[in-house]
Amino acid sequence: MKKSPKIALIGNPNAGKSSLFNSLTGLRQKTGNFPGVTMDKLIGKWKLETGDEAEILDLPGIYSIYPKSMDEQVVINILANPKHPDYPDLAIVVADASNLKRNLLLFSQVRDLGIPTVLALNMIDVAENQGVVINSVKLARELNVEIAEVNAKKGIGLNGLRLAVNKTLASGYNSNDSLPMSYSKELVEEIKEKYGDTDDYHALLWLSEHDNLRQFNTQQRVGFDALQEKYGWITQEAQSKETMARYAQLNEIVDNCLHEMPVEEEPVNTWTDRLDKIFLHRFWGYFIFLGILFIVFQAIFTWATYPMDLIDGGIASLNEFLKTQLPDSKLTDLLTDGLISGIGGVLIFIPQIAFLFLFISLLEETGYMSRVMFIMDKLMRRFGLSGKSVVPLISSIACAVPAIMSTRSISSWKDRLITIMVTPLMSCSARLPIYTVLIALVVPETSSLFGIFNLQGVALFALYLLGFFVALFSAWIMKLLLKVQERSYFIMELPSYKGPRFSHVAITILNSTKAFVFEAGKIIVAISIVLWVLASYGPGDAIEQAEIKVKAENPTLSGIELDNKIASQKLENSYAGVFGKVIEPAIKPLGYDWKIGIALITSFAAREVFVGTMSTIYSLGGEVDDENSTVMNRMRAEINPATGKPMYDTALGFSLLIFYAFAMQCMSTLAVTYRETKSWKYPAIQLFYMTGLAYISAFIVYQVLK
């Protein structure tokens, strides 16, 4: 027996796999990536009976080993390839006892792959409530497998599971010797001869699924195609026949081990039934969905601002403290205006991201999200999307990168592609600080709508809605342009409502926030430093000359006014200023000057640097005092040299808001689009259509409001 065996958790979606994973490993888990794909891989440690630590791998939920979508494909790529680094030494198949036959189908397939398998029977209480009593001792004997009865959510039965795993690991593989369906031995022998020795079931799996298995190269795939032709193998037919044969076998076994008690005819009015009457209602369903979204935004705008103000103020006072304590030098400036401002720009996101993931994971955990898909499917289909597009679209109010990855559950390529293309139009959390700052500048804080809603919150909600409707509109255009006839389907489970597992919610928030801080944070901090350099140095000696020039031109000025004049003169002559000036003619019609131009240039890598850039631009050399220390106040104080009025007036504010709402300014999103579509064509289209849309819309807004 291996010292640290690899154990894979396999099961139907909603069978309680993730609950079991959390119960087994607690917080001792980490996320990684499956080799070659970007899907999150959850690994945890579990102490076995022998004292050895097993490595537990939580695989995405599947209904069978024949994948219908990209996320299911990940599991098959591991199970089909015994040489895969994640290939398990043992599989725990988690089965929902209240839906035993369907769950055992997957179990029988996994076991026939020759993987030592333990069956964890979950949700026995649910089955019993439905009047179904399972004789698990008998079932274990008939299936020839170790069975552990568990309650994954409460963490009951883990010791029994430990014993079952131990027994199975010690005894190795004990399976039924023969597969339930008939197949050509000759064909299987030929596969083994050509592709290496393996068991019959692996050979047949390779034959059916070779096109999607990463372990085979093109030449090998052509070989499989030839074999299919030679033996008249029709994959779909063979898989249907196998499924029927397995069910026939399982029916007999399950009927022997299952005792059904008579229950009342029309089963009790369960909580799920009652809630569905409201949530799936033709009016209240949509009303509640919109209401939930609205509450989410109001809450984020008001609750998240407290910790955000604290972070903002904390960074400002830290900078002030360092500036007074450290010697006045370039190095101090780099530390305060460059590095710490940059880190502050990352940290300030944390409250909002945490709140967004809190709401999204709550909606998913409780089972509400699949109801949203159900009531939205028909509407979304008109726009070339699917009900399943709702989850990526909602997730992308947190971040488009995981949202685009979550489109893998959409089985139709056309639906999936359109969803990927329009998802970045949804306002992600990186736009939130930009919206926050600009809305605060142009929408009065004190006014309210109907005396209840904060008008700034309403403006924020309107921007999110705008993103959503423009995404729908773009999807509709793409639906007309993409001439692919492909079947999409919507066969999915509506799970019963469950109370959220708060530990699971907490883990999701923790992992997502961590990923953001370290992944996006790296880019933001790096850009902040580059920006500081570009803003502090310039071509020739123009920067050194700036002070002399200003003093010569304005002999009467002194104090803060003089310092500000010098600072802006210096910035204008820096590299950043030069770049900003180069693009100024292009952005002038939108109402922007070269300072905003600098922010636009840096935002093309990642839009979240906008606020950081603004604070760098407006803080350079400026006096740091309490009154003037936040970015917002500095921007508010900025005067348009042409008019003498405040720079950030309504026209400019809304023009910038619209630009940032639509423009494609995120390298990570472009990279993930490339990875998911395997073509540079789609990220290129995304970049041009979104940015074009942003430019034209911002132009119209500015010209109308001016």
Add this chain to the structure above:
Amino acid sequence: MKTKPMKTIADLKIGERGVIVNFTDQGLSLKLLEMGCLPGTQVTMTHIAPFGDPIAVKVSGYVLSMRLNEASTIVVA
């Protein structure tokens, strides 16, 4: 000769039951089988989405949603 159109899940009304007889679409049948829609299984129509599509049925102890055009490939008696 015109045959009487077969009754499918798409024809069921809310609360109405049927027993699956067979499938008219080979491509969809595998997915449906894997989801527990076996010939001989009883289904009950439980929900129809606000615009008439998709629908949800209770089958082997859980609720399964599908679009009307998918439901119309499952013949019931």
